[in-house]
Amino acid sequence: MTVAYMKEVSRLGETLPRPRFLFDARGAPNARATLDDYEIYNFAKVFGFTGARIAVVVDPDDRSYDFTNDVACNAGYEHRLFTSEQDALGWLEDQ
Helix, strand or coil, rough: CCCHHHHHHHHHCCCCCCEEEEEEECCCCCCHHHHHHHHHHHHHHHHCCCCCCEEEECCCCCCCHHHHHHHHHHHHCCCEEEEEEHHHHHHHHHH
C-alpha cells in the first residue's frame, strides 16, 4: 500500500518546484513498527521529494504519528502534524 501512494506522490511532486503534500490520517492510526517508520523516509528519499513540505492531519488523541514526525524532521523534511485541516492547509500555503 505504501509503495502505491508514494509513487503517486512522487509523480505529482515532480511537477512542482517545491512540492507540498497534505496527508489525512484521521481515523487511521499509524500501525507501522518503529523500523518501518525509518524505512519509509529512506524510501521517500529515493523518490526525490526531500525538501517537500508535508502536513499530516491526525485525530486529536492520536499520538501514533509522533515518532514518525520526529524521524521525518530529523531526516530534514518540513513535516508537521496537525489536528486541524485548516491549520495544515494554512501552513502548506505559507511562503
